Amino acid sequence: GESVGLHLPTLSVQEGDNSIINCAYSNSASDYFIWYKQESGKGPQFIIDIRSNMDKRQGQRVTVLLNKTVKHLSLQIAATQPGDSAVYFCAEPTPNFNKFYFGSGTKLNVKP
Amino acid sequence: DAGITQSPRHKVTETGTPVTLRCHQTENHRYMYWYRQDPGHGLRLIHYSYGVKDTDKGEVSDGYSVSRSKTEDFLLTLESATSSQTSVYFCAISAGNEQYFGPGTRLTVT
Known part of the structure; x- marks a missing residue:
């Protein structure tokens, strides 16, 4: 089956700096990826997605980059704020979207 | 929150x-x-369901069973x-x- 993983369990950044959270995947045929944010005591929430026909997708203060050559994607958060403190997961659905596979997560700590 | x-x-x-x-769930997914x-x-x-009475196993299904007798309710038993089943359990649609x-x-088994 699909396999996605994250590089670092914890990332600490200063408020106002940019954050980069990384994720690797194993299946070169993977077509679609999603980033989720999970705040303490809550369920994960959708942040942004990207299809394999794109290298970059931007949202509000977030950008996802996809490098298909090395099977790597990253989530960039600009001007990180205390409210960005959470665990971030990359996820990959099966082609028919029946199941989703999640990475182990990176905990982002934002220092004031 | 999709009414979950x-x-x-x-x-x-x-x-x-x-x-x-x-x-x-309240939205008939x-x-x-x-x-x-x-x-x-x-x-x-653990498990998932693709309709009433239609369920399938996930990657960690041992020790768990599920039932879905109505569209809106999915039970995990x-x-x-x-003690190894102490965990946080999330439902999703x-x-x-x-x-x-x-x-x-949050389930704690002592």
């Missing part, structure tokens, strides 16, 4: 006792899922709880390309 609720939100139970967790979340493992799929999660149930 879970009950109970917290439960402490003893080893060997049966436990049932309930997931309820066909696909529903149960995950467990443990440190270092992310979210792991631990027939005989073990699938809508289009996304999954929406409930608030979670």
Whole structure:
């Protein structure tokens, strides 16, 4: 089956700096990826997605980059704020979207 | 939040006792899922359902059973709880390309 993983369990950044959270995947045929944010005591929430026909997708203060050559994607958060403190997961659905596979997560700590 | 609720939100139970967790959704979604979340493992799929009475196993289904007698309810049962099943359990529904999660149930098996 699909396999996605994250590089670092914890990332600490200063408020106002940019954050980069990384994720690797194993299946070169993977077509679609999603980033989720999970705040303490809550369920994960959708942040942004990207299809394999794109290298970059931007949202509000977030950008996802996809490098298909090395099977790597990253989530960039600009001007990180205390409210960005959470665990971030990359996820990959099966082609028919029946199941989703999640990475182990990176905990982002934002220092004031 | 896609109208997903879970009950109970917290439960402490003893080893060997049966436990049932309930997931309820209000928007008539066909696909529903149960995950467990443990440190270092992310979210792991236990079971999922693709319709009333239609269920299938996920990657960590041993020790768990599910039932879906109505579209809106998906039940997860631990027939005989073990300490290794201490975890946070999340229910989710699938809508289009996304999954929406409930608030979670923290289960402690002593």
